[in-house]
Amino acid sequence: xxxxxFPIAEVAKDGSTIxxxxxxxxxxxxxxxxxxxxxxxxxxxxxxxxxxxxxxxTDIGFKELKRNRVSIIGNIKGKEKPKYLKVNLGVxxxxxxxxxxxxxxQGAYDRAKLAADVIKKRLYKYTRIKKKSLRIDYIGIxxxxxxxxxxxxxxxxxxxxxxxxxxxxxxxxxxIMHEFETIDNNGPAGIARGLRKEDIKEIxxxxxxxxxxxxxxxxxxxxxx
Amino acid sequence: xxxxxxxxxxxxxxxxxxxxxxIGIIVYDMNDYELIKNKLTAxxxxxxxKNFVKGQVVRYELPRLGALNFVLHxxxxxxxxxxxxxxxxxxxxxSVILSVEISI
Numbered sequence: 313x314x315x316x317x318f319p320i321a322e323v324a325k326d327g328s329t330i331x332x333x334x335x336x337x338x339x340x341x342x343x344x345x346x347x348x349x350x351x352x353x354x355x356x357x358x359x360x361x362x363x364x365x366x367x368x369x370t371d372i373g374f375k376e377l378k379r380n381r382v383s384i385i386g387n388i389k390g391k392e393k394p395k396y397l398k399v400n401l402g403v404x405x406x407x408x409x410x411x412x413x414x415x416x417x418q419g420a421y422d423r424a425k426l427a428a429d430v431i432k433k434r435l436y437k438y439t440r441i442k443k444k445s446l447r448i449d450y451i452g453i454x455x456x457x458x459x460x461x462x463x464x465x466x467x468x469x470x471x472x473x474x475x476x477x478x479x480x481x482x483x484x485x486x487x488i489m490h491e492f493e494t495i496d497n498n499g500p501a502g503i504a505r506g507l508r509k510e511d512i513k514e515i516x517x518x519x520x521x522x523x524x525x526x527x528x529x530x531x532x533x534x535x536x537x
Numbered sequence: 538x539x540x541x542x543x544x545x546x547x548x549x550x551x552x553x554x555x556x557x558x559x560i561g562i563i564v565y566d567m568n569d570y571e572l573i574k575n576k577l578t579a580x581x582x583x584x585x586x587k588n589f590v591k592g593q594v595v596r597y598e599l600p601r602l603g604a605l606n607f608v609l610h611x612x613x614x615x616x617x618x619x620x621x622x623x624x625x626x627x628x629x630x631x632s633v634i635l636s637v638e639i640s641i
Contacts, residue, residue: 449623
């Protein structure tokens with residue numbers, strides 16, 4: 313995997329297609345990797361919308377011809393191009409910032425929870441940040457799972473505490489990071505912080521809508537460099 | 538009846554489009570396709586992610602691939618540019634679902 317090859321599609325005149333990659337490159341092209349890539353970021357496979365065609369992939373399949381050569385099989389249909397095109401609007405929606413610290417050994421989780429409580433209380437007291445715009449993650453426990461499937465009754469040997477927040481002002485975003493500076497000497501002892509350099513990020517919220525395609529005119533310009 | 542992790546019979550990939558996430562789940566052996574069709578209902582998948590998937594979960598079938606595609610609406614805290622989640626693009630959702638146990 314340290315020398316991944318790009319996938320190559322060899323498309324014949326009749327539309328039949330073989331997926332492959334350069335010899336001596338890493339990775340693997342087989343029906344399993346093709347299937348995963350095929351489904352990546354797909355919604356309804358019967359109506360995959362591009363600007364020029366709506367594709368029906370429902371019947372797609374992959375057949376391995378030999379190592380790293382896979383043929384696309386099945387009845388893949390195209391439908392009329394959409395009458396509408398998608399437009400994304402980016403809207404400035406304030407700022408976000410995060411901080412990350414670590415605890416180790418027995419009781420690490422309890423110390424992380426105490427530190428989170430201290431930071432949280434101070435942020436509610438000194439900023440305009442509300443509960444719904446603050447997120448607390450215990451990395452190693454619930455940062456991805458959100459405790460959604462089962463409640464883990466275990467304490468890891470080391471744990472990351474991450475607090476991230478959305479704010480209306482840059483000052484409040486800065487305050488989140490500042491709390492992680494001061495918790496070093498003003499919270500539960502034994503903090504590791506690493507080299508991480510946090511920064512304030514401006515939030516650009518995306519809003520999507522559809523407009524009739526005849527409202528969109530396209531042109532191109534060639535520039536000499 | 539015994540239990541297995543989904544990971545023993547399937548592989549998966551997940552990603553995002555705005556505030557929508559999708560998880561494609563594919564069987565290794567076509568003989569297991571009926572089993573996952575029965576077990577992995579849209580309702581079941583929604584229950585796994587109920588803490589953060591606010592919208593509907595829709596299931597699509599791709600029989601020749603031996604795959605199910607789940608589309609999770611309002612699933613990513615407003616999408617990658619807004620979310621406070623570490624998994625901003627929902628790419629870990631595939632690993633989370635493969636760790637689910639099902640009875641066989």
